[in-house]
Amino acid sequence: TMSNWLPIHKALLDIVCLNLPSPACAQMYRSELLYTGPADDACSQGMRMCDPQSPLILYISRMVPSADKGRFIAWGRVFSGSMKARARARIMGPNYRHGGSEDLQLKIVPRVVLLVGRRQESVESVPAGNVCGLTGIDQFIVKTATLSDSEDAFPVNQIGLSASPVMRCAVEPVRPDDLPRLLEHLRELSLQDNHVTIRIEESGQLQVAATGEQHMNNSLRLLRYDLASDLAMSVSEPVVCYRETVTRATAQDCTSRSPDELSWLSMRAEPLGRDVTHAIDQRVITPQDDVFARAEALSLALGWPVATARKVWAFGPDAVGSNLIVDASTSSRLQLVKDEIVAGFEWVTKEGVLCEEPMRGVAFSVLDSSLDGNAVQRAGGQIIPTARRVMYSAQYLSGPRLMEPVLLVELRGPEHTHADVMAAISRRRARVVEQEQRDGTPMFVMRVYLPVAESLGFNEEMSRISEDHVFAQSVFDHWEVVDGDPLVDGPLRRDVIAPLRTGKGLPAAIPPLDRYLDSHRMGRGTCTIAASESPIP
Numbered sequence: 292t293m294s295n296w297l298p299i300h301k302a303l304l305d306i307v308c309l310n311l312p313s314p315a316c317a318q319m320y321r322s323e324l325l326y327t328g329p330a331d332d333a334c335s336q337g338m339r340m341c342d343p344q345s346p347l348i349l350y351i352s353r354m355v356p357s358a359d360k361g362r363f364i365a366w367g368r369v370f371s372g373s374m375k376a377r378a379r380a381r382i383m384g385p386n387y388r389h390g391g392s393e394d395l396q397l398k399i400v401p402r403v404v405l406l407v408g409r410r411q412e413s414v415e416s417v418p419a420g421n422v423c424g425l426t427g428i429d430q431f432i433v434k435t436a437t438l439s440d441s442e443d444a445f446p447v448n449q450i451g452l453s454a455s456p457v458m459r460c461a462v463e464p465v466r467p468d469d470l471p472r473l474l475e476h477l478r479e480l481s482l483q484d485n486h487v488t489i490r491i492e493e494s495g496q497l498q499v500a501a502t503g504e505q506h507m508n509n510s511l512r513l514l515r516y517d518l519a520s521d522l523a524m525s526v527s528e529p530v531v532c533y534r535e536t537v538t539r540a541t542a543q544d545c546t547s548r549s550p551d552e553l554s555w556l557s558m559r560a561e562p563l564g565r566d567v568t569h570a571i572d573q574r575v576i577t578p579q580d581d582v583f584a585r586a587e588a589l590s591l592a593l594g595w596p597v598a599t600a601r602k603v604w605a606f607g608p609d610a611v612g613s614n615l616i617v618d619a620s621t622s623s624r625l626q627l628v629k630d631e632i633v634a635g636f637e638w639v640t641k642e643g644v645l646c647e648e649p650m651r652g653v654a655f656s657v658l659d660s661s662l663d664g665n666a667v668q669r670a671g672g673q674i675i676p677t678a679r680r681v682m683y684s685a686q687y688l689s690g691p692r693l694m695e696p697v698l699l700v701e702l703r704g705p706e707h708t709h710a711d712v713m714a715a716i717s718r719r720r721a722r723v724v725e726q727e728q729r730d731g732t733p734m735f736v737m738r739v740y741l742p743v744a745e746s747l748g749f750n751e752e753m754s755r756i757s758e759d760h761v762f763a764q765s766v767f768d769h770w771e772v773v774d775g776d777p778l779v780d781g782p783l784r785r786d787v788i789a790p791l792r793t794g795k796g797l798p799a800a801i802p803p804l805d806r807y808l809d810s811h812r813m814g815r816g817t818c819t820i821a822a823s824e825s826p827i828p
Contacts, residue, residue, distance in 0.1 A: 314420035315341045318370060325370070327579055328389065328445025337371030343418035346441035347372030347380065351432055352450060354482040355406065355424065361475070363429035363482055364404065365436070368422045370447070372440065375416045376403045382428065383437040383446040401427035434485050448574070455767055456488045456500035457696035457743045458507050458529050463497060465523040473497070476519040480510060494796045500532060502767055503698070504747055530794065531695065531744045534651040534770055535643030537562050538690035544658050545688060547681035548809045549673040555809070556632070556677050557659035560685035563615065567592045568652040571606065571613040578606050593654070605633045607640035608649055614640045619656040628674045632657060635678025644683040645691055645777050645801055646791040651770060655682055684808035692772045693787065696743040699768035702753070704761030706733045711756045719745035740768065777801065
């Protein structure tokens with residue numbers, strides 16, 4: 292048989308050995324891309340040389356279920372130093388910043404194991420260049436982390452996921468008393484699969500997001516029949532994840548007053564463009580980049596003055612998303628409320644004005660402000676909601692649009708099914724990108740762009756019309772602007788936006804502009820600090 296003639300495990304091992312570089316070779320040129328610290332420190336040099344005597348740098352890339360139900364083995368690669376059992380290590384999570392204490396844990400690693408098939412073999416030490424599993428620290432890690440024994444170590448760059456969550460559904464226990472257990476099982480699900488995202492809405496609703504229909508079905512099956520088999524739960528129908536964006540720069544400065552009307556902020560919004568947005572997604576442009584090099588790139592791409600491009604305050608949402616906020620004012624006074632404005636920016640980019648979907652590809656520029664002289668009157672309670680309102684008004688006046696996720700689907704099948712396949716994809720707003728006939732065979736290969744909203748039941752339809760002769764393979768490809776103006780009554784507003792809003796417990800109608808915009812001004816001024824209320828000119 293084929294398995295005896297060409298065993299798959301031997302073939303795969305030979306492919307890896309013959310085609311992939313060894314860690315000692317690969318880390319010579321990969322370390323500068325992986326390590327976020329300076330290139331001349333001890334940890335960076337240890338990673339570059341794959342030195343087992345240097346300070347420890349170990350990156351946890353995934354969590355593997357262990358034999359103990361509900362527990363996980365942290366699996367990762369040792370880039371520098373040696374991982375020893377019962378050693379004390381600094382666990383740096385995704386939100387850790389060098390020199391800070393957020394998302395930092397100092398723990399002892401009880402046991403180091405090698406994963407050999409289904410078995411686990413305990414070892415005392417694993418040197419640089421090898422992979423290993425760590426037990427007893429799973430409760431301190433959320434998906435990924437960097438471990439080190441040096442206080443001077445910087446974390447390793449987070450691995451970018453190959454696909455974005457494009458579909459979500461709501462999950463709730465039948466019995467309210469089971470909510471804590473369901474939360475724990477959802478945490479286990481997200482640890483097992485890095486592509487699953489768990490989110491708790493402000494209303495308390497639990498949402499599971501996945502990369503597609505099949506991925507969602509597999510994740511829910513794992514949750515229902517394995518992780519939470521003893522727990523009764525209800526699951527809603529899957530809903531597509533959208534993004535909100537803008538299509539043009541704001542024509543005028545948008546201004547909003549604080550709740551006490553003693554301060555005001557003025558901003559504009561503009562699209563980042565496909566190239567810059569894609570560069571941020573691919574981590575070509577990151578918050579950790581050199582300020583001057585990043586400013587040059589943004590200035591060339593967006594036409595910003597270099598001085599303005601150097602004053603990018605934050606990326607968002609979650610400090611890494613594909614939206615920017617920049618200080619475009621001529622005064623340094625805004626530094627007094629920078630943290631509050633950035634907090635409002637995080638809020639806005641997580642929940643846009645149209646239907647509280649995350650934003651994508653939008654740059655907000657802070658142009659002008661007047662701040663009350665009393666520090667209490669310009670605290671977070673006044674500035675954060677003001678920043679949110681003015682950014683919503685800027686989005687409102689910049690041609691807001693919805694973006695939908697689009698899959699790249701590859702279809703393979705016999706020629707006699709071609710006509711039926713074309714008829715099926717034409718009914719689903721799909722667009723043919725490429726098709727070819729395999730020479731010497733009666734087979735065709737077709738690649739199409741298929742909106743996720745139209746992909747529900749697509750595989751089943753292909754199997755039915757072709758009698759299982761057509762094979763479909765899909766992967767997330769890009770985000771695309773949905774046809775239609777969401778601010779004008781029409782199918783987009785009735786069939787997409789209204790259900791999204793009501794599903795989140797919001798009114799079906801988009802709030803009016805005057806809820807956020809107090810006035811707009813054509814000119815720009817400078818930030819001022821007033822002893823009392825500053826009227827908007």
